[in-house]
Amino acid sequence: MAVTAAASSPSSAASSAGTDRKMLANNFDEFLLLLTTQLKNQNPLEPLNTNEFTQQLVQFASVEQQIKSNDTLGSLLTATKASTATNALGFVGAEIRADGATTRLSGGRAEWNLSAPKAASRATLAVRDASGATVYSETRSLAAGSQSFVWDGRTSSGATAPVGDYTLSVTASDLAGAAVNVSTEIVGTVDAVDLTGSSPLLAIGSVRVPVENVKSMRKPSI
Structure with missing residues (x-):
């Protein structure tokens, strides 16, 4: 089972949250210092507005609460990503069918599924190599x-074309000459999971398939 390790880690998010908390604590100390200084030096004939101080305290408490909420959301996102990565590992060794036009030629075979909304009297199927040349x-x-x-x-x-990735394009029309939009799907066996991005990618050779593009999965019979 092959797995590409994720490039980012929860430690970066934790470090950022820790910095926010430290800055907040420093700002809170400065705020209290200013508040007590103002109270000590206020004019007895023109006392400071307590409503204004209360409002400032409420606003500061709201910022503190927001940072705590962000910490909680960060933890939830980390847990969700870990769960998604674990689920993606279940695809390894399975044959999948997914949206896409690029698949792997191996063992003298490359397969695509085509879906046409209506019959096409004429359809040109072109297979291109990695450089874009039609082979x-x-x-x-x-x-x-x-x-x-x-x-x-x-x-x-x-x-005989060499083993590699090939892309299929389909140009089709009906009897009246109107274009028919034919969608393509790829079929292949997942041999690895790439976890370096924000969401897992299923690897079929060098082809990368987002998990959300998968239409069906079939495990090999034992």
Whole structure:
């Protein structure tokens, strides 16, 4: 099971919260010093407005409460991220189907699922390599609904394409010549989980798939 460690840690959030608390404590001490100084030096004939002092204290207490709330929210976010990462590990070794156009050619096979809202009398399927060059294309008709397209790794010239990541694009139209928007999904086995970002990414070779893009998952039978 391969897991890429997260780049950030809860310690950074804790350090930031600790700095906020320290600054708040220092400001509170300064506030009390100013308050007592004003009280000592007030003019007996024109006493200080107690309502104003009370309002200042309430505002300061609100800031303190907000910082405490931020600390609580930070802890909840850290716990949620840890739970999400743990759940993502359950995808390792499973075959998934997810939104996407780039998948891995391995063992002479790359597979995509196509979904057409209506039948397309003419559809051009182009497979491009990592540099964007078209290595294979074909024209066919597509039925309405879901269907699969499996590429055997043979280029248009008959050569064998090297193992790597390939992207499929589909341009389709119906009998009247109107464009048909065909969506693509990738199929592959998850071999690692990348936890370096803000949310886990499932790795199929060098292809990264956000967890929220997964449509279905199938564990291999034992």
